[in-house]
Amino acid sequence: MSYSYEYPRAALTVDCVVFGLDDDDLKVLLIQRDLPPFEGRWALPGGFVRLDESLEESARRELREETGIENVYLEQLYTIGEIDRDPRERVVTVTYYALVKLTDHQVQAATDARNAAWFAVDDVPALAFDHAKILEMAHERLRGKVRYQPIGFELLPAKFTLRQIQHLYEVVLDRPLDKRNFRKKILSMDILVELDEVETDVAHRAARLYKFDRRKYQRLTKQGFNFEI
Amino acid sequence: MSYSYEYPRAALTVDCVVFGLDDDDLKVLLIQRDLPPFEGRWALPGGFVRLDESLEESARRELREETGIENVYLEQLYTIGEIDRDPRERVVTVTYYALVKLTDHQVQAATDARNAAWFAVDDVPALAFDHAKILEMAHERLRGKVRYQPIGFELLPAKFTLRQIQHLYEVVLDRPLDKRNFRKKILSMDILVELDEVETDVAHRAARLYKFDRRKYQRLTKQGFNFEI
DNA sequence: CCAAAAGTGTTTCACGTACACCCATGC
DNA sequence: GCATGGGTGTACGTGAAACACTTTTGG
Numbered sequence: 001m002s003y004s005y006e007y008p009r010a011a012l013t014v015d016c017v018v019f020g021l022d023d024d025d026l027k028v029l030l031i032q033r034d035l036p037p038f039e040g041r042w043a044l045p046g047g048f049v050r051l052d053e054s055l056e057e058s059a060r061r062e063l064r065e066e067t068g069i070e071n072v073y074l075e076q077l078y079t080i081g082e083i084d085r086d087p088r089e090r091v092v093t094v095t096y097y098a099l100v101k102l103t104d105h106q107v108q109a110a111t112d113a114r115n116a117a118w119f120a121v122d123d124v125p126a127l128a129f130d131h132a133k134i135l136e137m138a139h140e141r142l143r144g145k146v147r148y149q150p151i152g153f154e155l156l157p158a159k160f161t162l163r164q165i166q167h168l169y170e171v172v173l174d175r176p177l178d179k180r181n182f183r184k185k186i187l188s189m190d191i192l193v194e195l196d197e198v199e200t201d202v203a204h205r206a207a208r209l210y211k212f213d214r215r216k217y218q219r220l221t222k223q224g225f226n227f228e229i
Numbered sequence: 230m231s232y233s234y235e236y237p238r239a240a241l242t243v244d245c246v247v248f249g250l251d252d253d254d255l256k257v258l259l260i261q262r263d264l265p266p267f268e269g270r271w272a273l274p275g276g277f278v279r280l281d282e283s284l285e286e287s288a289r290r291e292l293r294e295e296t297g298i299e300n301v302y303l304e305q306l307y308t309i310g311e312i313d314r315d316p317r318e319r320v321v322t323v324t325y326y327a328l329v330k331l332t333d334h335q336v337q338a339a340t341d342a343r344n345a346a347w348f349a350v351d352d353v354p355a356l357a358f359d360h361a362k363i364l365e366m367a368h369e370r371l372r373g374k375v376r377y378q379p380i381g382f383e384l385l386p387a388k389f390t391l392r393q394i395q396h397l398y399e400v401v402l403d404r405p406l407d408k409r410n411f412r413k414k415i416l417s418m419d420i421l422v423e424l425d426e427v428e429t430d431v432a433h434r435a436a437r438l439y440k441f442d443r444r445k446y447q448r449l450t451k452q453g454f455n456f457e458i
Numbered sequence: 459c460c461a462a463a464a465g466t467g468t469t470t471c472a473c474g475t476a477c478a479c480c481c482a483t484g485c
Numbered sequence: 486g487c488a489t490g491g492g493t494g495t496a497c498g499t500g501a502a503a504c505a506c507t508t509t510t511g512g
Contacts, residue, residue: 005278009238012321030460048236051319055310079308079323081284090280092241092323094308180466182503204462205509392490409493410475433489434482 010081010090012228013024014059015046015131017077017095017138018069018178020102021155022025025120026171027102030127031066032115037087038128044135045116046093058133059096063184073154077138085130097138099154146172147229153212161199161207168228189227231446237361239310239319243288244275244360245366246306246324247298249331250384253402254349256331259356266316267357273364274345275322288325295331296345302328302383306367314359326367328383373416375401376458379420383440390436391427398458418456420446 018029030042045066049058056074063069074096081092092198102118121139124132146152152168153160166182185221193213198206217227247258260270274295278287285303292298303325310321331347348354350368353361375381381397382389395411413422422442427435446456 007240008280010241010278010280011236012239012241013420049239049310049321051237052312054312055308055321057308076307078305079284081278081287081323083283085280092284094310094321161464178502178504179464180504183465184467185501202463203511205464205511207464220341390491407475408476408491409477412492413494414474429489432484434484434491436491 010092011086012049013043013046013091013093014049014055014062014093015093015134016059016063016074017044017097017135018063018067018072018100019097019138019142019155020100020105020118020222021168021171022102022118023167025122026117026139028121028124028229029067029069029100029118030124030172032117033128034114039097041128042117042119043128044095044131049227055094056096063098069098069100069105069164077134080130080134082130083119087206095134095135096140097141099142101150101155101157103157141175143172143201148227149228150212157196159195159209159211161209163207165207173229185229189220189225191220191227232304234425239321239362240315241278242320242322242383243278243284243289243304244322244324244363245272245292246273246326246364247292247296247301247329248326248350248367248371248384249269249329249334249347250397250400251331251347254351255368256347256424257350257353258296258298258345258347259390261346262299262357270357270360271348272357273324273360281301284323286326292327295343296334298329298334299326302380306370308360311359314441322363324363324367326370328371328380330384330386332386351422372401372403377456379441379456388424388426388438388440390438392436402458414458418454420448420449420456 020027020029027043031045033039033041033043045062046059047062047066050058053061057074059074063072075098077095079092079094083090085091085093086097113197115122118153121135124135127131127135142151146169152165152172155168156164162183163184166177166179170177191213192210193216195211197209197210199209200206217225221227248434249256249258258274260274261269262268262270263273274291275288278284278289278294282290285305288303289299292301292303304327306324306326308321308323312319314320314322350364353364355361356364371380375398381394381401384397391412395406395408398411399406420442421439422445424438424440426438428438429435446454450456
């Protein structure tokens, strides 16, 4: 290549913060490193970007290879290029965060034999590299974005109760919400479809199930509607 | 280095969208390329990331070298790594946007002889690479962020009139605002200091000058205050 | 029949919005 | 004295927030 650049090059990686939600907490999916540096430490799933794939493709491939997760909501977060963030050499990492339905990905898959596990976001072990900082940024982004974009549904099963959505927002925003006001608000947006089904296997009155109507949401958005919790 | 990675590596660049504001428009600073590809085309200032500087340092250095601009508000925007975005080879670019006070940077400086000029954001020439897309993203980010963070002041001189702030928001948000309501709102936030000065050289009653009180803003923020226009 | 959560309306208050005139200044 | 923008207050309506009891169901 006559016109290729002569500069020495940084290595380029992607790292993913995968969030999931259960009945108690917001969780994050970590993998345990089996190589130095930080051997044995928990870390975000991620790896090197190949020349024949875009950044997002790279992130999705790493997620698949390291955790078995596919077809999830994925959004770029931030790119970190501090000089000494990797003890080996200059490594720039493009970070992403993903939202998954824990019910669909309950058991941690680890196709390449690495250990993977879910941790409560507020109770993670010491992480490799600057991954704690990345997790913090992702958490902050989620907290901010969930209020203005209907991305919370990515953390819920396809059919959910109003109680589940409210719980989602209470966990992510870390404050209690008023039940009546919350229901009024979310229903008045007219982006949920009430199903002819109720939840099962509960030891009390079963709640109605709803699903998110993405088409309706997109139609409303075009007309100037803005989602907000 | 025994533990360096063997993967072939993408080139890594930074590109900056520099916004400025004058009496008419929101402007963007472009430079004219003097090398192929896209020789002669206008493009965003930017260049290759060196191994001994962080990404932000790289962006600031390129801004200084190509446009003479220093000490400005700079924020990372997005990282683009589509495979074919550069015709030569794989180039990943970390994009930034900057907000400058046009009064301080009126004349385009170009220390390395390249031509630099301000263009109205809504009337830019054809740009090199995918820079039009980057500009579009930056514009959208600015429009969104200016409403929730007091970054608009970065586009104004240190001392400004209420009319100037209102004009800023009208230009960036692209809609007219009510004068009385705007004044009520911005003053009620209690983040401006009223100065004992008025503007000069105007052919009508001179307006009072104000400045943004960053310390007060930060204090209020800690107490739960949220800026919003 | 008891425990547990589902489901449901009204009142109050703050804030956003709409709107028009007089004043000060420079030319 | 005239043109230009500076500066100011009120009324109205919408939406956020506070708040408690009855109903349904499973065990």
